Amino acid sequence: MTQEVNNQQTSPNNLIELHDINRVFGIGEAESYALQNFYLQVKPGEFIMIMGSSGCGKTTLLNILGFLDRPTSGQYFLNQTPTSHFSSRRLAKLRSQKIGIIFQEYNLIPTLTVLENVALPLIYAGVSHTKAIIKASETLKNFDLQTKEYYYPYQLSG
Known part of the structure; x- marks a missing residue:
């Protein structure tokens, strides 16, 4: 069974779905795609690995998945719910409740154990x-x- 949201098919079996995600940096001739027409499906409990050469968009993808950045275009569905229209405040709340982020560099508070x-x-x-x-x-x-x-x-x- 799939559900159509904004002409996009989503599956109830997927926790996260990215449909036709683009992330563009720069303007005009300086325009550069970090992600282009990217699709991803992640099921609950599934582990995925993101690999690639330097500059291929891994960090951009992770920032979008963690609601730290927004795609230029495309749809991000979390539990079949489109998130592109969510306010920054709502995304921050979702991030605090549903998304876990472990940064590459320590981002620990130095005065806490x-x-x-x-x-x-x-x-x-x-x-x-x-x-x-x-x-x-x-x-x-x-x-x-x-x-x-x-x-x-x-x-x-x-």
Whole structure:
């Protein structure tokens, strides 16, 4: 079963769908496509890998997927809902509730421990401090990082 939204077919089996995504930088002769006619479908629980040479659009794609940037044209569907008309505020709320982003470079708050850094988004989402710390500790344990809970970012390497 598919659903048609703005003449675009979406599947209820997909968590994320990108249809004909273009991201253009520059104007006129300086115009450059970071993404051109890009399509992607991601099912719930599915892992994907994005690979490519330098400058091919990987970071641009990730920024669009994480609602940090918007496509120049095309449709981004999240749970069959088109997101192109969403306000910046609504996208920020979606990002805080539905999208997890791990940056290539550390983007940790240097005055907080690893445990506190992991718990912080949960606290911002309204989870109590105690529950957020417990959940963050469980998450770190799942990644075999429980020994780093009380480290500060400057104490981490690699």
